[in-house]
Every structure is written in structure tokens, then in C-alpha cells.
Amino acid sequence: xxxxxxxxxxxxxxxxxxxxxxxxxxxxxxxxxxxxxxxxxxxxxxxxxxxxxxxxxxxxxxxxxx
Amino acid sequence: xxxxxxxxxxxxxxxxxxxxxxxxxxxxxxxxxxxxxxxxxxxxxxxxxxxxxxxxxxxxxxxxxx
Numbered sequence: 105x106x107x108x109x110x111x112x113x114x115x116x117x118x119x120x121x122x123x124x125x126x127x128x129x130x131x132x133x134x135x136x137x138x139x140x141x142x143x144x145x146x147x148x149x150x151x152x153x154x155x156x157x158x159x160x161x162x163x164x165x166x167x168x169x170x
Numbered sequence: 171x172x173x174x175x176x177x178x179x180x181x182x183x184x185x186x187x188x189x190x191x192x193x194x195x196x197x198x199x200x201x202x203x204x205x206x207x208x209x210x211x212x213x214x215x216x217x218x219x220x221x222x223x224x225x226x227x228x229x230x231x232x233x234x235x236x
Contacts, residue, residue: 118230119184125229126188162228163191164184 106135106148109155112165114140119164126162130154144170172201172214175221178231180206185230192228196220210236 131150
């Protein structure tokens with residue numbers, strides 16, 4: 105089951121990669137899909153608390169589920 | 171003493187923030203200055219090995235001293 109979250113501050117492919125790396129570093133089994141246009145990140149395979157910490161620590165804004 | 175490194179893949183302010191956060195999360199005492207035009211990061215207060223690990227883990231390319 106995947107969940108989609110609103111994440112602010114991602115403006116280019118480098119940001120998308122940084123968010124993806126932050127999540128998969130914390131949760132190696134997770135799959136991550138970033139949608140820059142919608143400013144969303146869809147994640148499968150880990151829990152919301154960990155995703156929030158990883159995204160905040162990477163300098164982006166975790167704003168909860170879409 | 172600060173040292174300047176070449177870091178590839180930073181293309182916007184979100185990338186600059188992500189790199190800064192990655193380094194300061196690993197080394198809270200470090201000061202970090204990102205120059206997007208030159209693709210460089212100038213760091214004071216931590217060692218090169220830690221900076222390399224933090225930048226690589228954040229999804230950017232550490233290419234050593236300028």
C-alpha cells in the first residue's frame with residue numbers, strides 16, 4: 105500500500121533526488137515516487153513518522169497526507 | 171579554516187538547502203556556504219570524509235577540493 109504526501113520546497117530534479125535519497129537512506133526497502141508538478145511524494149514500504157523525519161532533515165517541508 | 175569542494179547536481183535553492191542540511195545534520199557545528207553558479211560548497215568546522223558521506227547520501231556528487 106502506498107501513501108501520498110504533500111512536500112514543499114522541491115523545485116527541480118536535484119530536489120526530487122535528494123528527497124528520494126533521504127527516504128531510502130532511512131528506509132532502504134521503501135519505494136519513492138516524486139511528482140514535482142503536484143509537489144507530492146508517494147511512498148510504499150515504510151511508515152509516516154520516519155518519512156516525516158527524513159524529509160524535514162533533508163530541508164524540505166513535510167505537510168502530511170494529500 | 172574553510173575548504174571549498176566541487177559538488178555536482180545542485181541546480182536550485184532547494185538543492186542548496188538539501189546539501190546544507192545534510193552536512194549540518196551530520197556535523198552540527200559546521201558552517202556551509204553553497205555557490206550554485208560555481209557548483210561549489212565551502213565548509214568550515216568538520217572534516218572532508220564526513221562531508222563526502224553526507225553529500226553522497228543526499229544524492230549529490232562530491233568531487234573533491236576545488
